[in-house]
Amino acid sequence: MEVPVQIRSFALKIWIILLTFIAGFVNASAVRLFASPISHHTGNVTGIAVSVTDGAFGFTVKTATSVVAFFLGAFISGLMFYQRKFTLKKRYGIFLMFFSSGFFAVSVFTFSKITSLFILALILGMQNGMFIFYGDVLVRTTHITGYLTDAAFALAMTLRGDKSKLKLAAFYLINIFCFLSGGIFSGVIKESFLLQICGIMYLFAGVYYFILRKKG
Numbered sequence: 727m728e729v730p731v732q733i734r735s736f737a738l739k740i741w742i743i744l745l746t747f748i749a750g751f752v753n754a755s756a757v758r759l760f761a762s763p764i765s766h767h768t769g770n771v772t773g774i775a776v777s778v779t780d781g782a783f784g785f786t787v788k789t790a791t792s793v794v795a796f797f798l799g800a801f802i803s804g805l806m807f808y809q810r811k812f813t814l815k816k817r818y819g820i821f822l823m824f825f826s827s828g829f830f831a832v833s834v835f836t837f838s839k840i841t842s843l844f845i846l847a848l849i850l851g852m853q854n855g856m857f858i859f860y861g862d863v864l865v866r867t868t869h870i871t872g873y874l875t876d877a878a879f880a881l882a883m884t885l886r887g888d889k890s891k892l893k894l895a896a897f898y899l900i901n902i903f904c905f906l907s908g909g910i911f912s913g914v915i916k917e918s919f920l921l922q923i924c925g926i927m928y929l930f931a932g933v934y935y936f937i938l939r940k941k942g
Contacts, residue, residue, distance in 0.1 A: 799851020
């Protein structure tokens with residue numbers, strides 16, 4: 727059953743912001759554990775190009791693994807959200823529970839670093855591919871590069887007289903701050919606890935979503 731969504735509801739905004747915070751935490755954790763960002767890939771693709779020409783094939787393989795896993799994760803989301811219609815479907819919550827299980831699995835079982843990196847990047851690719859709308863804006867919750875441009879553009883439009891864009895600019899800026907805050911939070915946690923905390927946060931986000939869905 728599909729539950730209609732009140733796009734402007736405060737509870738939904740909190741959920742979106744929570745996902746962005748978690749992504750910032752996960753990305754910073756990947757940098758600390760594997761020396762590789764996994765939430766955005768412009769720099770990674772450039773790094774692959776440079777490492778190929780420099781003959782640093784170990785770096786090439788590691789970074790390419792992250793890029794391919796992220797792509798595959800987004801592909802999986804595309805199969806699940808192909809209708810491009812944002813309603814409070816169960817699959818959003820199921821995805822988050824799956825993400826939580828993935829992090830707990832990586833923290834408990836002995837995987838190689840490259841396998842663990844693949845799983846983490848796959849999860850963020852799936853998260854970023856989840857079809858979420860805020861008003862008329864398609865939300866991507868794992869990176870902020872586009873938000874930097876969009877926030878600046880919305881602020882410029884506000885200054886030019888379109889006051890309706892101020893809330894949109896605030897939404898972008900809050901998400902940027904939350905991504906940053908997630909990364910800072912990761913930085914103060916012991917490395918041995920990072921993956922477990924990622925799992926706990928995704929579990930919380932999933933439970934929160936199902937409560938949000940039940941209330942409609």
